Amino acid sequence: xxxxxxxxxxxxxxxxxxxxxxxxxxxxxxxxxxxxxxxxxxxxxxxxxxxxxxxxxxxxxxxxxxxxxxxxxxxxxxxxxxxxxxxxxxxxxxxxxxxxxxxxxxxxxxxxxxxxxxxxxxxxxxxxxxxxxxxxxxxxxxxxxxxxxxxxxxxxxxxxxxxxxxxxxxxxx
Amino acid sequence: xxxxxxxxxxxxxxxxxxxxxxxxxxxxxxxxxxxxxxxxxxxxxxxxxxxxxxxxxxxxxxxxxxxxxxxxxxxxxxxxxxxxxxxxxxxxxxxxxxxxxxxxxxxxxxxxxxxxxxxxxxxxxxxxxxxxxxxxxxxxxxxxxxxxxxxxxxxxxxxxxxxxxxxxx
Numbered sequence: 352x353x354x355x356x357x358x359x360x361x362x363x364x365x366x367x368x369x370x371x372x373x374x375x376x377x378x379x380x381x382x383x384x385x386x387x388x389x390x391x392x393x394x395x396x397x398x399x400x401x402x403x404x405x406x407x408x409x410x411x412x413x414x415x416x417x418x419x420x421x422x423x424x425x426x427x428x429x430x431x432x433x434x435x436x437x438x439x440x441x442x443x444x445x446x447x448x449x450x451x452x453x454x455x456x457x458x459x460x461x462x463x464x465x466x467x468x469x470x471x472x473x474x475x476x477x478x479x480x481x482x483x484x485x486x487x488x489x490x491x492x493x494x495x496x497x498x499x500x501x502x503x504x505x506x507x508x509x510x511x512x513x514x515x516x517x518x519x520x521x522x523x524x
Numbered sequence: 525x526x527x528x529x530x531x532x533x534x535x536x537x538x539x540x541x542x543x544x545x546x547x548x549x550x551x552x553x554x555x556x557x558x559x560x561x562x563x564x565x566x567x568x569x570x571x572x573x574x575x576x577x578x579x580x581x582x583x584x585x586x587x588x589x590x591x592x593x594x595x596x597x598x599x600x601x602x603x604x605x606x607x608x609x610x611x612x613x614x615x616x617x618x619x620x621x622x623x624x625x626x627x628x629x630x631x632x633x634x635x636x637x638x639x640x641x642x643x644x645x646x647x648x649x650x651x652x653x654x655x656x657x658x659x660x661x662x663x664x665x666x667x668x669x670x671x672x673x674x675x676x677x678x679x680x681x682x683x684x685x686x687x688x689x690x691x692x693x
Contacts, residue, residue: 378681382674386563389556389673393564410581418577422567501557508553 358442367439377440384433388507390426392500394419402493404484411481441514450513454506461499468492525617532613541611548611555604559673561597565590566636566669573650574662584647587640594636619682620691625675632668639665 352360361367370376401408401415438445445451472488479485485493532538541547571577572586581589609616616622639661643650650658683690 374687375681375685378678378685379674382677385556385559385677386670386673389560389563390567392557393560393562393567396561397564397568414578414580418571419568422571504556504560505553508556509549512549 354446355443358446361439361442364439366436367442370436370440377437380433380436384430384437387426387430387433388504391423391430392504394423394426395496395500398423399493399496402485402489402496404490408479408482408484412476412485413480444514445510448510448513450506450509454503454510457499457503457506461496461503464492464495464499468496529613529617532610532617535610538610538613541607548608551604551607551611555601555608558597558600558604559676561593562601563669563673565594565597566665570662570666573658575658576662582647583650584643587643591640598633614692616679618692619679620686620689621675621678621682623691625672625679628668628671628675632665632672635665635668 370380397419398416400406401410401412468489472486472492475486479489533542568577569587569590572579572581572583578586678685682692
């Protein structure tokens with residue numbers, strides 16, 4: 352099965368048909384995706400700013416990350432369910448769409464940045480957990496995370512404009 | 525409201541903004557980023573009220589920590605929201621989703637103001653309040669803000685969501 356056949360199969364699946372034909376289903380799934388996305392970004396922002404020592408480094412990094420990141424993961428799980436559901440409604444469009452591809456690439460880069468931090472940079476956390484400005488490697492991880500997630504959100508929103516421009520070339524004018 | 529929207533859409537400012545290809549996506553993206561900050565501030569304060577996060581800090585300290593982010597993002601939301609209204613007046617002002625969103629938003633902001641005043645007066649009450657009460661409050665404010673996000677996204681699908689009740693005709 353090549354990619355094209357796979358996309359056609361996804362588009363004609365029962366799930367895709369249900370979302371496309373049930374009144375309001377797409378809007379509800381998209382709203383859930385927005386709630387998931389804002390929670391992922393907002394909670395990651397808390398951790399990223401703490402990595403940069405902003406506004407202060409007066410609370411333990413491990414405490415801030417511990418209480419926050421579990422909600423990031425919960426919200427990311429919701430985004431990882433609702434995102435593919437949205438994809439099924441028009442797979443050929445999304446697959447060929449530049450903004451969609453850029454968003455997926457940025458998500459991958461954000462994941463790599465997080466993995467480098469979690470498996471490498473975090474090892475020295477005892478030295479800067481509280482009261483000290485985190486090392487350059489931690490600040491770099493926080494900055495990259497901020498920039499990458501902001502880009503993910505930007506390209507995510509742009510996908511919607513590309514989609515409506517495809518249906519109605521004047522929609523974005 | 526129809527005549528107001530029709531007047532607004534023909535103003536020089538609205539015409540100029542609508543002509544731009546980047547104003548709407550840029551404002552919407554900024555709007556979403558600000559929602560992320562506001563929503564997560566509400567989430568973290570709600571979790572602290574329920575005792576699910578940040579127990580190494582007092583409730584008052586947690587509220588004071590997130591308050592500037594909450595109000596700061598609300599100001600950005602109001603500004604980007606108003607620009608979006610001026611750019612596409614009928615799309616926003618004639619949608620029932622928009623007015624429902626504004627109504628729930630007013631309630632959500634009122635809860636935030638009253639909660640802040642209550643914390644300033646008697647934080648000890650909230651620290652030792654019955655478990656049921658804190659759970660209802662924490663989950664309640666989360667649901668109210670979720671509803672605001674839902675109704676905000678529904679503006680783009682007004683007729684599809686509300687059918688004959690949609691005011692967008």
